Amino acid sequence: MAGLGLVFGVVLAVASRLLKVEEDPRLDMVEEALPGSNCGACGLPGCRAFAEALLAGTTSPSGCSVSSPEAIDAIADMLGVDAGVAVARVARLHCAGGRAQAVQVADYQGVETCAGAALVGAAGKSCTWGCIGLGDCEVACSFGAITMNDNGLPVVAPALCTACGDCVTACPRDLFELLPADQHIIVQCSVPLAGEEALALCTVACDACGRCAQDAPPGLITMVGNLPVVDYSGGGPATPMVVQRCPTGAIRWVEGEQLQEQRPVEVAGRSHATVG
Known part of the structure; x- marks a missing residue:
């Protein structure tokens, strides 16, 4: 049984290394710049998902209706993108x-x-x-x-x-x-x-x-x-x-x-x- 556990452990370790998805180092910084309300107003399930979308280029900082104009501009500057225009x-x-x-x-x-x-x-x-x-x-x-x-x-x-x-x-x-x-x-x-x-x-x-x-x-x-x-x-x-x-x-x-x-x-x- 111990041997079987060791085998599974090795398989999981190898799979973890091979299937690992590299996370953008900016993700935590962008998430911290967001309000953290996780309200879903952006259409995504929380601020981290919105941060991921920002890094993927599928949305713009102005998509967060909770952030202040100053915070939106700061995120845009951080990512080097246009802040965008959101319809209130x-x-x-x-x-x-x-x-x-x-x-x-x-x-x-x-x-x-x-x-x-x-x-x-x-x-x-x-x-x-x-x-x-x-x-x-x-x-x-x-x-x-x-x-x-x-x-x-x-x-x-x-x-x-x-x-x-x-x-x-x-x-x-x-x-x-x-x-x-x-x-x-x-x-x-x-x-x-x-x-x-x-x-x-x-x-x-x-x-x-x-x-x-x-x-x-x-x-x-x-x-x-x-x-x-x-x-x-x-x-x-x-x-x-x-x-x-x-x-x-x-x-x-x-x-x-x-x-x-x-x-x-x-x-x-x-x-x-x-x-x-």
Whole structure:
């Protein structure tokens, strides 16, 4: 048995020597220059994987949305490469139906998580497509970019958002989407119903009137499943004018944070509050 162990030991030693992959001596230095958050915003599983991609030339330093501009330039200088230009992205919420807008039909007293509440319905809301409002996204955000407002909706601070995607994963309703920060037309509803049927659930629901699609340049906005879909590659230019005739505020022109102000609007002769 001892002899067999010795043989295997020799085989492993030889295999280790023959199959050894030389590691770039710069790898540790590059990894140390990265923030170490391992957030995955770059699309890779951690900072070391990103460092390996940098050394392989398959990405650029600006691909790390967490690093400061100074750190990105330092890494570029270290590697003798161009820092690159990254398009800033931010998490946007496709719902504006908080406590003041979505109709409450029950008092939820279960586990205080969105994931738990989603298993039994809508945490008291009649709308089963909108934000549950228990803050799983806020807990999941490692960068403190999400806070729950008094209306029970998550507010993302663009300056703090790294587009890591943790909120996208945490939301059981798939309401978050990572969008380029310079795309300002945001659909703030996910209800696939139309007209009064949609408004019976939430006063800021999209009623599928289609006015935004009518007012937009051809190809920019199309109605799909009673909801507007924005495609910046399909047409343009995008201007605030395309959302101005929306009767409920379900589609908004957003610069900076979402959901910061409420204003009264009229819908079919009745007044209610909408979140902007």
